[in-house]
Amino acid sequence: MIQSKAWDWSKNENNCWLIPTTESCYLAESWKSKGFNKFLDLGCGLGRHSIYFAKKSFEVNSVDLSQYGIDHLKAWAEKEKLDVKRGVCDMVNLPFANETFDCIMAYNVIYHTDTEGFIKSLEEIKRVLKSKGELFITLISKNTWSYENANEFKRIDSNTILRNEHNTELNVPHFYVDIEDIKKYFADFDFVNMPVEETEYNMKNSKYFSKHFKLIVSKK
Structure with a gap:
């Protein structure tokens, strides 16, 4: 299994990572309607979904x-006077007891590893998610430009390459x-x-495009 590598957020120049995604509103309303309360922001980045x-x-x-x-999240939560528990950890070894969370969000997160790491991360998610709890997850598609042109990047396994086109993601694996x-x-x-x-699509050069799967699943 490849060693996990963090994004270099100090090089981020895009404020989009401070704005909650459009799915956040739906998920919050849906999960509250189901009585869910304990929420894990897995791979929280700068903290937009946590806040x-x-x-x-x-x-x-x-x-x-x-x-x-x-x-960054700590400072943001303190400024907003919000209670957000937080910590540094690897997604392949989550520091939580079995069946802790009602709902988990993993937005552009657990595909930043190789095949073995993905399987282990998903096992950890399943372990800490309650029965009938829900996971919202995004996964990067093999139909995207970078996978279709994987010969331009270093390949780790049949599903994984190291991409190098973004400062924040330099040599971060993608599954x-x-x-x-x-x-x-x-x-x-x-x-x-x-x-x-x-x-x-990259509107400056539309040959560069990214495809992601989005899904909500429930633990059996």
């Missing part, structure tokens, strides 16, 4: 491999999936909604 869910009165735990990200992989890896979950594959 959002804390403001929605969830009991928030946030973890990331980046000390810079956790320090790619297709729909058959999703069916295989999430066999122990129920699909709350069917996987959706979305495309984002």
